[in-house]
Each structure stands twice: as C-alpha cells, then as structure tokens.
Amino acid sequence: MEHQAPRVELSGVDVRYGRLNALSDVSLSLGQGVTGLLGPNGAGKTTLLRILATASTPDAGTLRVLGLDPLTAAGRQTVRRRLGYLPQNPGFPPHFTAFEFIDYVGILKEISDRGARRDEARRVLEEVGLTADRSKRIRKLSGGMRQRVGLAAAIVGNPELLILDEPTVGLDPEQRLRFRELIAELGEGRTVLLSTHQTEDVAALCHKVVVLDHGGVKFQGSPQELALLAQGRVWSSGERASTALAAWRTGVGTFRNIGVPPADATLVEPTIEDGYLLLLDGAKASAGAA
C-alpha cells in the first residue's frame, strides 16, 4: 500500500474549561478515508472536532492540519478554505430555501463568481439528493433533510478535510443507510473525521476508529482491532451474568455478556460494540477497584 503522509496530526493537546480537562494530552494522526470518533457523552468529541475545524484553540499542544499550522493566523485562514465542518446543531436561517442557504455558504467560502457559485450549489445539493427539494424553505424540511442541507453546506468548495459531528443522529434507519453511503463516497480521496455514538456507523464506514473517554484517547486502530479487544471475553447465556462488566438481552431472548467468561461459557465472536463497551466498562471497573 502506498504510504500517505498524515493529513491531520495532534500532539499533546489539552483543553481546559475552568477546572475540567475536556481534553488531556490528546495525540492523534489521521490519513485519508473515514475515521470514526466514538465516546460516551461528555468524552470530548465535540471539543476535539471544534479544534480541528479551527472554531477554537487548545490550551496546550501542537496541531498540523493539511500540512499547515492552524494556530497561526495565516495557517488558520488556509485551513478554513480547505475544510468542511458539519457542527452538531447547525443553526439554519429558517426562511432561506435550501438553495439560498447553500448559495450563501458559497459566498462565505469566497466563491465570488455568481455563476460558479450557483453551479456549485446545484452540484452539492445533487450530491446529497436534495435537487427536488432545493426550493423548499429549510424550516419546512424534515430533520433528515435538514441534516442533508448541513452536509451539502460542509462540502461546498470540495474540501479535502471533512469534520462531521454526529451526522447520523435523529435519522431513521433508511436515511442512516443513505447517509452512510454518502459519507463513504465522500471519504474516497478525502480525510473525514466522523463523531458518532453508533458503532454500526463505524463498522459500515470507517477504516480507523478513535475512542475518547474523559478527554483522553483510549484507543486508536482499525475497527477489527477494536472488536478483537473483546476476543475470548464475550459469551452468550440464558441469563444475565452477575459477574459480567456489561450484559444485555438480545433480540432472540438470550443475554450477551462481556467480561471474564465463566468456565462453561459459550464464547461468541466479538463485535466493535463489544470491544468499545469492554474498553469503557473495563476502565470504569478498574477505576472502581482503585
């Protein structure tokens, strides 16, 4: 495989809000393709994405984004021209139509030629499947369609780096599948960082996954490696095992248990979710034991 220089690198990044360390000593490197960012509520995912999107700066550490330093004014300006960011709750001007809004984003992204800007608006709306709805007011669109407007806004100008904060939240299963396909296509030839609570998103889309918890990187590697953390630790049983770190009832009425298996356990193949839960619950269990 051809060696690719990392497109995003962070080293020793700290972010503090008063006495809270929202990120502590985060070091990461991302190449092309889709990287998933998993972590429980409050883990620091949005804080990390905002830093990469140049929406905020860290209290300590160094950054390299697309070969530039976004902590300098010149670097920040160039990085901003080359990235697309879909925040968690993008505020849309409610009276704009989808087309008017995307055209406006084109102005903000400095596409000054009116014809070129309109062509670009048509292109991105087509790419997210909103051509037929482009003249509807955003406030009249469904939540899933609004998410697509947000994604269209993020890809105006064909950015090399895409930062997507929980883009699949609130979508129905069909829309989620569509969105995943879109993001997978966008990941070809680009660097995409996708924060999500859905391990299925990671399984379907990502070549790499980063797990954040309490502001620290708990794992970075392939989704398969994350699943393998739980190899030999997941078993199926007729009841919830009291000794398991995590256990839940499955759709077929049996229980899936994660932890140290009892001697007579029937081991099952671990999933990414198992690896993720073991990582988080294992951390909690050792914190509790300390």
Ligand SMILES: Nc1ncnc2c1ncn2[C@@H]1O[C@H](COP(=O)(O)OP(=O)(O)OP(=O)(O)O)[C@@H](O)[C@H]1O
């Ligand atoms: N502006 C702020 N002022 C003070 N604390 C903040 C601020 N923004 C975030 N935090 C805190 O920093 C921590 C990390 O928050 P962040 O939003 O990055 O987490 P997250 O992983 O994105 O969570 P979620 O999955 O719920 O979106 C949380 O404890 C949060 O309460």
